[in-house]
Amino acid sequence: MAVLQKIREKSGLLIGVIGLSLFAFIIGGLLEGGINFTSRNVGEVNGVAIPAADYTNKIQNLEKNGQGKGSQLYNQVWTNEVRTILFTEQLENAGLRLGKDQLINVIKSHPTFSQNPQFLNEAGMFDMNKFNTFLAQMKATGAQQWNAWLAYEQELSTFAKEQMYMNMIKGAVVTTNAEAKMAYQNEATKVSFDFVTVPYNTINDKDVKVTDDEINAYVKKYPKQFKTSPYRKVEYVFIANKPSKEDEVAAKQIIDDLLKPSVVFNKNTNKNDTISGFAKATDVKAFVNQNSDVPFDSTYYAKDQLPAEHAEKLFSTPVGSIYGPYVFNDYYAVSKVVANKNVAETVDASHILIAYKGAQRADANVTITKDEAKAKADALLKQAQGGADFAALASANTNDMGSKASGGKYPAIKKGQMVPSFDNYIFNNPVGKLGIVESEFGYHVLKVDKVNEKAGIQLATVAKKIESSTKTEDLIYAQANKFLENVENGKDFTKQATTQGLLAFPATKIDPFDDQLTGVEGTQAAAISWASSKNTSVGDIKKFDSADGYLIIRLVNINDSDLMHADDARQMVEPILMNEKKAELIRKKMNGKTLEEVAKNTKTAIANAMDVTGANPMVSGFQEPLVVGNALGRKANETSQLINGRNGVYMVKTKNITKAAALPNYLTYKQKVGTNNRQMIDNMVFNAMFQNAKIEDNRAKVLLR
Numbered sequence: 001m002a003v004l005q006k007i008r009e010k011s012g013l014l015i016g017v018i019g020l021s022l023f024a025f026i027i028g029g030l031l032e033g034g035i036n037f038t039s040r041n042v043g044e045v046n047g048v049a050i051p052a053a054d055y056t057n058k059i060q061n062l063e064k065n066g067q068g069k070g071s072q073l074y075n076q077v078w079t080n081e082v083r084t085i086l087f088t089e090q091l092e093n094a095g096l097r098l099g100k101d102q103l104i105n106v107i108k109s110h111p112t113f114s115q116n117p118q119f120l121n122e123a124g125m126f127d128m129n130k131f132n133t134f135l136a137q138m139k140a141t142g143a144q145q146w147n148a149w150l151a152y153e154q155e156l157s158t159f160a161k162e163q164m165y166m167n168m169i170k171g172a173v174v175t176t177n178a179e180a181k182m183a184y185q186n187e188a189t190k191v192s193f194d195f196v197t198v199p200y201n202t203i204n205d206k207d208v209k210v211t212d213d214e215i216n217a218y219v220k221k222y223p224k225q226f227k228t229s230p231y232r233k234v235e236y237v238f239i240a241n242k243p244s245k246e247d248e249v250a251a252k253q254i255i256d257d258l259l260k261p262s263v264v265f266n267k268n269t270n271k272n273d274t275i276s277g278f279a280k281a282t283d284v285k286a287f288v289n290q291n292s293d294v295p296f297d298s299t300y301y302a303k304d305q306l307p308a309e310h311a312e313k314l315f316s317t318p319v320g321s322i323y324g325p326y327v328f329n330d331y332y333a334v335s336k337v338v339a340n341k342n343v344a345e346t347v348d349a350s351h352i353l354i355a356y357k358g359a360q361r362a363d364a365n366v367t368i369t370k371d372e373a374k375a376k377a378d379a380l381l382k383q384a385q386g387g388a389d390f391a392a393l394a395s396a397n398t399n400d401m402g403s404k405a406s407g408g409k410y411p412a413i414k415k416g417q418m419v420p421s422f423d424n425y426i427f428n429n430p431v432g433k434l435g436i437v438e439s440e441f442g443y444h445v446l447k448v449d450k451v452n453e454k455a456g457i458q459l460a461t462v463a464k465k466i467e468s469s470t471k472t473e474d475l476i477y478a479q480a481n482k483f484l485e486n487v488e489n490g491k492d493f494t495k496q497a498t499t500q501g502l503l504a505f506p507a508t509k510i511d512p513f514d515d516q517l518t519g520v521e522g523t524q525a526a527a528i529s530w531a532s533s534k535n536t537s538v539g540d541i542k543k544f545d546s547a548d549g550y551l552i553i554r555l556v557n558i559n560d561s562d563l564m565h566a567d568d569a570r571q572m573v574e575p576i577l578m579n580e581k582k583a584e585l586i587r588k589k590m591n592g593k594t595l596e597e598v599a600k601n602t603k604t605a606i607a608n609a610m611d612v613t614g615a616n617p618m619v620s621g622f623q624e625p626l627v628v629g630n631a632l633g634r635k636a637n638e639t640s641q642l643i644n645g646r647n648g649v650y651m652v653k654t655k656n657i658t659k660a661a662a663l664p665n666y667l668t669y670k671q672k673v674g675t676n677n678r679q680m681i682d683n684m685v686f687n688a689m690f691q692n693a694k695i696e697d698n699r700a701k702v703l704l705r
Helices: 002-010 022-028 052-064 071-094 100-109 128-141 143-172 177-188 212-221 245-258 284-291 308-316 370-385 390-397 420-427 470-488 493-499 525-532 566-589 595-602 625-632 667-679 681-691 699-703
Strands: 041-045 048-051 190-199 231-240 262-266 271-275 300-302 322-328 331-354 409-414 434-439 442-465 504-510 541-546 549-559 607-612 648-658 695-697
Touching: 041 052, 041 071, 041 699, 048 052, 048 071, 052 071, 052 699, 071 143, 071 681, 100 128, 100 143, 128 143, 143 681, 177 667, 190 595, 190 625, 212 566, 231 470, 231 493, 231 525, 245 322, 245 331, 245 442, 284 442, 300 331, 308 322, 308 442, 331 370, 331 390, 331 420, 370 390, 370 434, 370 442, 420 434, 420 442, 470 493, 470 541, 470 549, 493 504, 504 525, 525 541, 525 549, 566 648, 595 648, 607 625, 625 648, 667 681
Parallel strands: none
Antiparallel strands: 041 048, 041 695, 190 607, 190 648, 231 504, 231 549, 262 271, 300 442, 322 331, 331 409, 331 442, 434 442, 541 549
């Protein structure tokens, strides 16, 4: 809606991008080179180096193509590199190769192709002839596009070989009759038993403290369970540069005053003129442009395009009436409904993109100048206006590979989906309208094919940004500097934050390439990079200033090893070690060789469990496989020794076991067990490769100074 849309734009909430097809998007930037700024390696996997240049180039290519940014890509590319190296080792050892026919079968079954209308016939099936035509077009377009396709083909080949490798392993997973019979018996054999238990929660946690040394010892004992990448830990305080309550009141007062008539001295007449307030203003456009922080916008907006919290009331406000004041995206605003009519919800449009040398995403083979591209676009427009088939013109001339095969058509385009010039044209012209617009991609010869409408309103909105006054900014700045000075002089970080009424975020784990900190507005890549630098030591403190506020951050921990430190492993290890210590204390209380003796000495009752199975080992609402296994492994009336269970220490006395009846065959269980085993293969295989790999992650050391 008018000004609210502008507020969104000013707030960075809407980015218009040209809508190219997924396939063209994938191919378009596959091999665009990045900056080769170093020949060092960012890491190794089983002795295979990951060059810094290759790593950063892949990140840059993905970022250019809009496939992510920041830490997301740094970690995504790293994970992919590690996976590729690990699988390449296995594929080479297995001697797997992929023939051309097998690759074609992969392409046919891949969703990118099998579900793309560009490659389907009228029956909705993959059409090899259409695919071959596409390949011919790719090759004819030039070396860059063709090499991009070959690189993508290689990715598909690797993907297919991984699947072949996994299928080989799955094919080797054989379920025996004995396994099937065991699975059946585990489900069908039932045991009933009496037991005495003393739960772990009867011992206070403070009586069984677990030290960092004990946790570190456990981690070293089971290193494969606690592998990690290098990281840092920081604590921080963020003081947001936000307007005060007084600033909000001031902004609202401005809006309130604009609703009332005002007296202005007229220099021409030397008299005071009474100016109507917003509600009675006759030239609303002039009023808005003179008094609002965001200019008047004549666009009509549908209800679902308005802010959800105000949409219903705005839409039900009569033409000529006022809604507000109200707060939206840090603005105080008041809106006047100017008019209503049906508006375009989506538009079907066709275009012919004529790119020129130097245009964004222009192919290397595009050699025409900008003037030549404009002349060509003008000529095509005249042909279309003269009755030439637009789809045929597009197929023969467009540089947009994403719509070439469909005659330049893009269906159901939503507002804001395309670049602004493209978007403005199709949403502000009638069906059948032909024309030319320019964008960073070149010249677009456009045709509006269909407009899908719904009810919309036009609003005139006066908006005032709620901004911090100079007084507020000075107070925030002073508060940040006072906190920094105190913690640099040795005062406790958290206590000082509490004293000043600030929130201190406790030791938080960060990845060297993160760009966000929990609870902090805006990107914090600079602060995280500082904390991850080899020149920053534990205890160092620094303040980072931004438009959003002041971040005071302190480095509290460095881990450059491949194993978790105690403070990170504590959440997983502490309950295990704590229960072991509690079990030792409980066992001293559970004296006796019979249930009755133990129950008497611990002042607990004898309980019973009925018809429990190994497949579902529930005891008093808890999963206790070791306890149930003990009961199943004993004869009737036989009493166990003390058992350290998951929930407490137990002693059991088996009453009776109902054995599973023999089946004629175990085919059903054989299939069930086999299916379950095969479903776990993918994760198990990669986890096994990862846990046994020697991985060196030197990204922070190489890329961060």
